[in-house]
Structures are given as structure tokens and as C-alpha cells.
Amino acid sequence: MKKFTRWFSKNLIRIYAVMGFTYLFIPILYTFVFSFNDYVRSNLVWRGFTFNNWTDPCAPLDICPALGNSIKIGLMATFGATILGTLIAFALARYAFRGRGIVNTLIFLPMATPELVLGASLLTMFLNLGFNPGFWTIVIAHIMFCISFVVVTVKARIASLDPRLEQAAMDLYANEAETFRRVTLPLVAPGIAGGALLAFSLSFDDFIITNFNSGTTITFPLYVYTHAERGLPAQANVIGVSMFLLALIVVLAGQFVGRKRKVSA
Amino acid sequence: MVAIARKSSSANPLDSLRQKVAMPYLLLLPGMLWLLVFFLAPILTLVSTSTKVPGMGIGEFVQQYRWANYWDAISTMHTQFIRTFVYAVIATLLALAISYPLAYAIAFKSGRWKNVLLVLVVAPFFCSFILRTIAWRQILAQDGLVFKTLHSLHLISADTRLTSSAFAVVTGLAYNFLPFMTLPLYASLERIDPRTMEASGDLYANGLTTFRKVTLPLSMPGVVAGTLLTFIPAAGDFVNAQILGNPSTTMIGNVINAQYLQTSNYPLAATLSFILMLAILVIVMIYIRKSGTDELV
Numbered sequence: 001m002k003k004f005t006r007w008f009s010k011n012l013i014r015i016y017a018v019m020g021f022t023y024l025f026i027p028i029l030y031t032f033v034f035s036f037n038d039y040v041r042s043n044l045v046w047r048g049f050t051f052n053n054w055t056d057p058c059a060p061l062d063i064c065p066a067l068g069n070s071i072k073i074g075l076m077a078t079f080g081a082t083i084l085g086t087l088i089a090f091a092l093a094r095y096a097f098r099g100r101g102i103v104n105t106l107i108f109l110p111m112a113t114p115e116l117v118l119g120a121s122l123l124t125m126f127l128n129l130g131f132n133p134g135f136w137t138i139v140i141a142h143i144m145f146c147i148s149f150v151v152v153t154v155k156a157r158i159a160s161l162d163p164r165l166e167q168a169a170m171d172l173y174a175n176e177a178e179t180f181r182r183v184t185l186p187l188v189a190p191g192i193a194g195g196a197l198l199a200f201s202l203s204f205d206d207f208i209i210t211n212f213n214s215g216t217t218i219t220f221p222l223y224v225y226t227h228a229e230r231g232l233p234a235q236a237n238v239i240g241v242s243m244f245l246l247a248l249i250v251v252l253a254g255q256f257v258g259r260k261r262k263v264s265a
Numbered sequence: 266m267v268a269i270a271r272k273s274s275s276a277n278p279l280d281s282l283r284q285k286v287a288m289p290y291l292l293l294l295p296g297m298l299w300l301l302v303f304f305l306a307p308i309l310t311l312v313s314t315s316t317k318v319p320g321m322g323i324g325e326f327v328q329q330y331r332w333a334n335y336w337d338a339i340s341t342m343h344t345q346f347i348r349t350f351v352y353a354v355i356a357t358l359l360a361l362a363i364s365y366p367l368a369y370a371i372a373f374k375s376g377r378w379k380n381v382l383l384v385l386v387v388a389p390f391f392c393s394f395i396l397r398t399i400a401w402r403q404i405l406a407q408d409g410l411v412f413k414t415l416h417s418l419h420l421i422s423a424d425t426r427l428t429s430s431a432f433a434v435v436t437g438l439a440y441n442f443l444p445f446m447t448l449p450l451y452a453s454l455e456r457i458d459p460r461t462m463e464a465s466g467d468l469y470a471n472g473l474t475t476f477r478k479v480t481l482p483l484s485m486p487g488v489v490a491g492t493l494l495t496f497i498p499a500a501g502d503f504v505n506a507q508i509l510g511n512p513s514t515t516m517i518g519n520v521i522n523a524q525y526l527q528t529s530n531y532p533l534a535a536t537l538s539f540i541l542m543l544a545i546l547v548i549v550m551i552y553i554r555k556s557g558t559d560e561l562v
Contacts, residue, residue, distance in 0.1 A: 091292035107300075115498065117311070
């Protein structure tokens with residue numbers, strides 16, 4: 001008993017962490033289990049095991065076009081926000097200029113504003129201008145709220161660079177452009193990749209801002225929300241779990257490659 | 266030296282100096298323009314809409330600069346406002362209590378599993394937010410896992426309801442924004458030199474004292490960032506209250522959403538949105554001031 005108490009107090013933090021992860025993963029596990037449910041109309045009660053939902057994920061009308069929209073919007077928003085955000089991050093991290101306070105405030109404010117207000121205000125403006133919301137207004141909105149997150153991520157990476165590496169390149173007669181292209185950019189790249197990944201995940205999973213600015217366009221989160229009351233098909237679970245597993249594989253593979261590279265270098 | 270250079274290549278150095286001065290602005294221009302047009306201008310539109318009053322036609326509003334709209338909105342909706350901030354604060358504290366040990370374990374106790382565990386913290390984001398909230402509702406339901414366990418332990422009676430309750434809304438909020446709390450906490454814990462904790466132990470501080478006097482103060486930037494990143498979306502959320510709540514757990518987000526998209530009462534929706542934004546900004550500013558962290562971005 002004493003041994004157990006000692007083991008327990010020594011591993012308390014680990015036990016607690018396992019409980020934390022359990023809390024995090026119970027809903028995912030539930031979604032996974034119910035992706036195999038032989039549902040009729042609504043996927044709320046367990047009716048039996050089937051692979052049908054996994055073999056035919058596009059069976060429910062609109063679900064795959066909605067997923068396609070989400071991916072398209074996610075990629076465009078990521079592309080736009082990563083470029084705009086990275087440029088701002090370089091300006092903030094590398095230059096002294098007037099108006100830095102205003103720039104910092106304008107980067108901080110969208111993160112401190114609830115999505116609801118961002119979405120609602122943008123819709124108000126589009127309606128006032130007589131602009132019909134749809135696919136492109138979603139892309140515009142997503143770029144807008146992703147920029148700040150990219151700036152913060154990339155800026156942190158630039159700030160953590162060792163300036164001696166660039167000085168060394170200059171000492172070796174590389175001009176400014178060459179130094180940037182062959183030393184700075186490769187070193188900042190992981191930060192840019194991190195920012196892009198963050199932007200994609202924020203865009204792909206966004207519901208609130210999209211809900212305001214979507215018009216008749218349907219994204220995957222909108223599909224799930226509008227079908228939640230009428231009965232959600234199990235294929236939604238299939239897609240949710242697949243995206244989760246895909247993200248896990250991509251990131252873990254990235255980590256693995258990164259580690260190998262480090263070892264060989 | 267400068268004089269010689271200037272003589273040898275006329276206006277060239279001045280040109281390059283001008284370029285250097287212009288460079289940061291060129292880099293900032295596209296992104297800042299985007300934020301001005303699609304963030305700041307909409308917020309200003311929101312403010313201008315908030316003082317409009319209903320016009321002659323249906324769904325028509327005219328500008329009367331009626332600032333009393335704000336007073337009206339607060340006096341009719343103060344219950345929802347107070348409820349929203351109470352829920353958001355409790356959810357944030359809950360997320361902090363769950364995340365701190367989690368981030369601590371990842372930063373100091375996970376060894377070579379560190380990166381894998383970090384990925385696992387973010388991965389739930391990819392399984393749609395709404396799907397997870399619906400799953401949470403089913404888990405808390407009368408025939409779900411949590412209810413049965415608690416009931417068999419005689420902690421709750423058979424007629425207690427876990428879903429459609431304030432409990433469900435708050436745990437849902439804490440659940441959904443947990444990674445926003447865990448990641449900044451991890452980032453600041455990871456930066457702590459473990460030798461500072463060893464030194465504290467060498468100076469006869471016990472585990473608790475070390476935590477209270479060394480680890481916790483050093484991780485404060487993460488605590489501040491994490492609580493803000495959780496509190497802000499929690500205070501503006503309406504999905505959790507919609508899926509997990511009942512009419513008496515309505516948050517201000519639900520009201521704004523309904524006023525916009527169902528009732529089309531744009532002035533009221535705009536007024537409420539702007540009050541919410543200002544209230545959150547004021548809370549965030551006071552909090553940052555008090556916690557002594559000046560670095561905003």
C-alpha cells in the first residue's frame with residue numbers, strides 16, 4: 001500500500017495528463033465509433049455495425065461538395081494569409097519604423113475580437129455595399145482572421161533566429177538578396193509552415209464567421225450544423241475522423257522527416 | 266567616407282536609403298490594407314449601424330445617431346451579458362485547471378514522446394468543432410457513458426439532466442477551446458530552465474514551494490496568453506449554448522446570432538456586438554495591465 005502511494009504521488013502529474021487526454025479524446029472516440037453505425041436518418045442511437053459509411057462517404061447529398069468547398073476555401077485562405085502575414089512579420093521583426101504601435105494594434109485587435117463580431121460586422125458591410133455573400137466573401141473573411149495568427153507564429157520564429165548566421169553569410173560575400181534567399185528564408189521556413197498549418201486548421205474548422213458570410217455556399221462545418229437537428233448522417237463522422245487521422249499522419253510524418261534531416265545534417 | 270561615396274555615385278546612396286525606409290511599409294502594405302478594408306471598415310460600419318432606427322419600410326433602417334440604443338440593449342440584455350461572462354470565466358478556469366498539468370507533463374515528463382503528445386493536443390481541431398460538440402451532447406445524454414457512470418456511483422439521481430444544462434455548456438466551452446490554453450502554457454513552461462527548479466530544491470524548497478515560487482511565476486506569460494485565447498472565443502460563442510444548452514442558458518452570442526440571421530434587427534445586433542467587443546477589450550486590457558505582461562502580439 002505504501003509502495004502504491006509513493007508510486008501514485010510520483011506519477012500524479014502523468015495520471016492527471018492521461019485524464020486530460022481522455023477528456024480531449026472521448027468525443028473523438030465517440031465520433032469514430034458512431035462512424036460505423038448502421039444508422040437510419042439520424043445517427044443518434046446505435047443500431048449495428050457496418051462499413052457502408054466508410055465505403056461510400058459521399059452518399060448523402062451535398063456532403064462531399066461541402067467538404068470540397070471547405071478544402072478549396074482553406075487552401076486559398078491559407079495561401080493569402082500566409083503571404084500577407086509573413087510579409088508583416090518580416091517588417092515587424094526586422095525593421096524600425098514609425099507607426100509600429102498602430103500596426104501592432106491592428107494585428108492584435110482581430111484576435112481579441114470574438115468571431116461573432118468579426119463575422120457580423122463583415123456581413124453588415126457587404127450588405128451595405130450591396131455585395132452578395134458567397135464563396136469569395138468566405139475566402140476574404142478567412143484571410144482576414146488568419147493573418148494575425150500567421151504574423152504571431154512567423155514573427156516568433158524570426159525573433160528566435162541567431163543573427164550570426166546571416167552575418168556569416170554576408171562575411172562570405174553573399175549580398176542581401178542571396179543571404180535572404182539561402183540563409184534567412186530556409187531558417188524561417190518551419191515558422192511559415194507552422195503558420196500556414198495553423199491558418200488552414202482555423203479556416204477549415206471555422207463555423208461562426210463562415211455562417212454569417214456564406215450566402216448559399218455550404219462548407220463542411222455549415223453542413224454539420226444545419227443537419228444536426230434534422231439528423232446527421234454517419235458519413236459526417238467518417239469525414240471528421242478522416243480529417244483528424246489525415247492531420248495526425250501529415251504532422252507526424254513531418255516531424256519524422258524533420259528529425260531524420262537533423263540527424264543526417 | 267559618406268561624402269566620398271556620395272560624390273562617386275551621385276544620388277545612389279540616398280536612393281538606397283530611401284528604399285530602406287520604404288521597405289517595411291512596402292512589406293506591411295498588402296496585409297494592413299486587407300485588415301483595414303475587411304476588419305476595421307466593417308467594425309466602423311457596425312458602429313454606424315448600431316445607432317440606426319427602424320424606418321418606414323420593412324427591414325429598412327435610417328441613421329438617427331440614436332446612442333440610446335446602447336442603453337436599451339444593455340437594459341434588456343444584461344442577464345445574457347452577465348451569464349455570458351460568468352460562463353466564459355468558469356470555462357476558462359476549468360480549461361486552465363485541466364491544461365496546466367497536461368502542459369507540465371508534456372514539457373517535463375514526456376521524454377521522446379513530447380512532439381507526438383503536442384500533435385495530439387492540436388489534432389482534435391481537425392475533427393470538426395461542431396461534430397465534437399454534438400458528440401459531447403451524446404456522451405452527456407441520459408443513456409450516455411458519463412451519466413451512467415455517475416449514476417452507478419450514486420453521485421447523481423436518475424432525474425438529473427446533464428445535457429441541456431449550464432453544466433453541459435460550460436464543459437463544452439472548456440472542451441472546445443482547450444488546445445488554445447494548452448499550447449501557450451506548454452510554450453512558456455518549455456522555456457523554463459529545469460535547473461532553476463533544481464536550484465530551488467537544493468535550497469530546501471519542497472515541491473509545492475518550488476511550484477509556487479519558481480515554476481508558476483515563470484510560466485505566467487503562458488497563463489496570460491492561454492486564458493485570453495480561451496476566454497475571448499468562449500465569450501463570443503453561441504454554438505455550445507445552442508447544442509448543449511436550454512433557453513435559460515442563452516448566451517449573448519445566441520442573441521446576436523438570432524437578431525442578425527433570423528429577426529434581421531441589424532441595429533440591435535450591431536449594438537450588442539459592439540458592446541460585447543468593447544467589454545472583452547476592456548477586460549483584456551485590465552487583465553494584461555494587472556498581470557504585467559506588456560507584449561501583446
